Amino acid sequence: MTRFIGVESLATIVHAIGIEPFLIGLAGYIEQDFRRWAEFHKVPRHASHSDLGVVELMPISDADRFAFKYVNGHPGNARAGLLTVAAFGVLADMDTGYPRLVAEMTLLTALRTAATSALVASRLARPDSRVMAMIGLGAQSDFQALAFRALLGIDRLQVYDIDPASTAKFVRNMTAQGFAVEAFDSAQEAVMSADIITTATADKRNATILSGNMVGAGIHINAIGGDCPGKTELQREILLRASVFVELEEQTRIEGELQQMPADFPVTEVWRVLAGLEPGRTSAAQVTLFDSVGFALEDFSALRYLDALTADDANIAEIDLIAQPDDPVDLFGLLQRYRPTAQPSLVAVSA
Amino acid sequence: MTRFIGVESLATIVHAIGIEPFLIGLAGYIEQDFRRWAEFHKVPRHASHSDLGVVELMPISDADRFAFKYVNGHPGNARAGLLTVAAFGVLADMDTGYPRLVAEMTLLTALRTAATSALVASRLARPDSRVMAMIGLGAQSDFQALAFRALLGIDRLQVYDIDPASTAKFVRNMTAQGFAVEAFDSAQEAVMSADIITTATADKRNATILSGNMVGAGIHINAIGGDCPGKTELQREILLRASVFVELEEQTRIEGELQQMPADFPVTEVWRVLAGLEPGRTSAAQVTLFDSVGFALEDFSALRYLDALTADDANIAEIDLIAQPDDPVDLFGLLQRYRPTAQPSLVAVSA
Structure with a gap:
């Protein structure tokens, strides 16, 4: 069975x-x-x-x-x-x-995506990170928040979504879970003084959810919304400033924020960091970016x-x-095992 | 659901x-x-x-x-x-x-394989076919017999398998289903005067289950055992004499009896016969061969x-x-739908 x-x-x-x-x-x-x-x-x-x-x-x-x-x-x-x-x-x-x-x-995919994001952030975000900004409050966002609290202790969230209903959903759910959630009227305001920025918008086009001037020194960006050809969230300038980490390089170059960059733009596969072969964050001022598209391994x-x-x-x-x-040779016998039994015949009994 | x-x-x-x-x-x-x-x-x-x-x-x-x-x-x-x-x-x-x-x-695969074999035989075997020889009496064989009776009216079977237990299984099952089954001590004897020959052996090598001298004029061969690289059942000489029909040509050249033939050996895809674009059997003396490997369409x-x-x-x-x-945006709300309800608290009641 x-x-x-x-x-x-x-x-x-x-x-x-x-x-x-x-x-x-x-x-x-x-x-x-x-x-x-x-x-x-x-x-x-x-x-x-x-x-x-x-x-x-x-x-x-x-x-x-x-x-x-x-x-x-x-x-x-x-x-x-x-x-x-x-x-x-x-x-x-x-x-x-x-x-x-x-x-x-x-x-299960929502859970594994969130667990992967938080696992990678635990190696790339500054250890003193306390506040996460979240842009895009759809189906995945709640799971992201919970994973970042579970693995990194993040319990202060500054959030924004273009859809008020999604924002209301997220604030309701996560406040009930004990988070301090502050909703803003723009992505620009939401990311102010955040240590980590998670972008998880659903717009299926090359959008600019996050522009270079919104990303200060020392930030870790967890970019999970740019995940298929023709769909990106970050201004190209951010990638030029950041150390970029990916799941499977060949897949992310087609599906991730990397679509915007030349084929030889340097990236590090996160397995190398998790296996101790490469460092994660190397300085407090470094901008780190996890360009996540999801991978079958997860x-x-x-x-x-x-x-x-x-x-x-x-x-x-x-x-x-x-x-x-x-008997493995007798598949027909297996079929016959389920043959309906004959109806009991009615026998007329003389009085 | x-x-x-x-x-x-x-x-x-x-x-x-x-x-x-x-x-x-x-x-x-x-x-x-x-x-x-x-x-x-x-x-x-x-x-x-x-x-x-x-x-x-x-x-x-x-x-x-x-x-x-x-x-x-x-x-x-x-x-x-x-x-x-x-x-x-x-x-x-x-x-x-x-x-x-x-x-x-x-x-279901056993049933669809048998249905496909009989469907194709209904276009390729001589209309006056009455007797089928079957070489290889494993899990698939019973279903083949039933499909050929259902679609072509074949109820006389001449059979052979190297394994006496498989032979006994088949004779027991199909006799109970009303077939006239005669078991022989060799494939050579089993195919004598048969109108259709089904080969369905499990040996995973290039075997010669059927040699040229065993195949007379007018026979239809339903070859379903040669179905992966390195596994064939028919002597090459038979293919040279037969009109060969296949499911998907590119797949059969790798997996079927066609492995033995040059890449330009002529074959006809059975869909063309079923769609009326090509004739099936064109004369009573023609040897037809369905080189079947199974296809996703079935x-x-x-x-x-x-x-x-x-x-x-x-x-x-x-x-x-x-x-x-x-709400499609509220996947977390779906998870919470299954949250266990609180245990009823025990209230101490004074006597």
């Missing part, structure tokens, strides 16, 4: 552990996997496009496990009350090819974490995804 | 319709999709190899639907009582990117058929694979 971890099941697991402890544990798995970067078979995602959106399969494997995430991107979905990005995934054994678990990954880590959390949990549902014939 | 069709559910559906009517319906869907060949976005499969086997993702889409099959190949699994090939799949909407159903595909058709069969079936299980937030 294969474990199935749906939306309710995942949410229940997260609450049983606590959201922030869950994020800390998840960050640990992501760090462990980034540190053994060379052990992974990394391939480009497969994409099927239509007029309305894209469906992608993102596979990755090491010697022990195979994982893939299915994820869509349909901007028009919101009008129908559907998610513009929804996802699910599978973790399987390389030794047998059998799936271990099928999981929802819409919530999904692999998230599924591996979920696998460890649920391996001995009798409350997890199981589904009969894979046939279990008594 | 997403429909989940597990092993038991699929088997129940098949029995409710009847195995042979199910195969006829499935063949109809496969034919319909082959006839609109140009409408599909066809891509190579993604493969992740380990020392023990391979895990593959096979995606395909048209303007309306996206489908993929996950399938493994682990020859050593049988020793552990596991399937060497197991599969599951997903059918999704291109308009929204949302999955419609998740289905077991181990049984999985797409099988999932589309299953989708149609279960769309209004209240007995089909549903799983919460995709999050349904009240």
Whole structure:
């Protein structure tokens, strides 16, 4: 049988552990996997496009496990009350090819993106960072705030979104979670005197959410909104001043803020920092930038974490995804196992 | 919610319709999709190899639907009582990117392979065919026999397998299904005076299951065992004498009996025959060969058929694979929906 971890099941697991402890544990798995970067078979995602959106399969494997995430991107979905990005995934054994678990990954992706951001910031932001500015308060923003508090102790937020409803949602949610949240009327005001700036806007174009004059010395920028071709958030001038860190260089050059830069613009892959091969921040005045687009390795880590959390949990549902014939050569016999039994015949009994 | 069709559910559906009517319906869907060949976005499969086997993702889409099959190949699994090939799949909407159903595909692949074989044979075998020889009596063979009876009326089988246990399994199963089954001590004897020969052996090497002297004029050969690089069943001389039909030419040249032939050896894609663009059999003496390796389109058709069969079936299980937030921007609110309610506090009441 294969474990199935749906939306309710995942949410229940997260609450049983606590959201922030869950994020800390998840960050640990992501760090462990980034540190053994060379052990992974990394391939480009497969994409099927239509007029309305894209469906992608993102596979990755090491010697022990195979994982893939299915994820869509349909901007028009919101009008129908559907998610513009929804996802699910599978973790399987390389030794047998059998799936271990099928999981929802819409919530899980939000959690792993936030855990990755905070993990990387823990190596790049100034250790005395206290205030985070957040530009873009959509579905991902709440998870970012919680991960930065869990991993870096950040509990003061200065926020801005062009949409008042998103701002109200964020202030309501995060105030209830004990954050000191101050909402501003512009991005310019929100970033004033912040130590960390997180940009997570949804606009699918080359926008300037953050311009050079808004970024002072010593800032760490966590840029997660520029994540596909034709979508960027930062003025080019910022990249010229910053030390730029990425997940998978070849992917970020196509999908990230790096789209704006020449192909030889220097970057550092974050796994090298996490593995201790390169320094992170080297001075208090340095501007650091995590140009994050999301990578299949983080999904692999998230599924591996979920696998460890649920391996001995009798409350997890199981589904009969894979046939279990008594004799592997007799698949027809397996089908016949489910043949309906004959109706009991009615026997007329004479009185 | 997403429909989940597990092993038991699929088997129940098949029995409710009847195995042979199910195969006829499935063949109809496969034919319909082959006839609109140009409408599909066809891509190579993604493969992740380990020392023990391979895990593959096979995606395909048209303007309306996206489908993929996950399938493994682990020859050593049988020793552990596991399937060497197991599969599951997903059918999704291109308009929204949302999955419609998740289905077991181990049984379903056996059914679609058999339906495809019989569909193609219905255009290539002599109309007066009465007797089928079958070499290789593994997991696929029973389904082949049932599909050939359902679509071509074949009910006389002359069979052979090197493994007596597989032979006994097949004779037991198919005799109970009303076939006249005669088992022989060699492939040479089994093919004598047969109208159709199906080869479906599991040997993963370049074998000679069928040699030229065993193939008389007018025979149709349904070769489904030579289906991956380094695995073939037919003597090269047979291909030189036969008119060869394939699913996707570029795939069959790598995986099928065609591995033995030069790159310009002439073949006909079966969709052209099914669409009426090319003749099938043109004379009673012609030797026809379907060099079948299996193609993602057949999985797409099988999932589309299953989708149609279960769309209004209240007995089909549903799983919460995709999050349904009240507000798409408030994914955190969705997580909080599942927050455990506070324990009722115990109130000490004075007596």
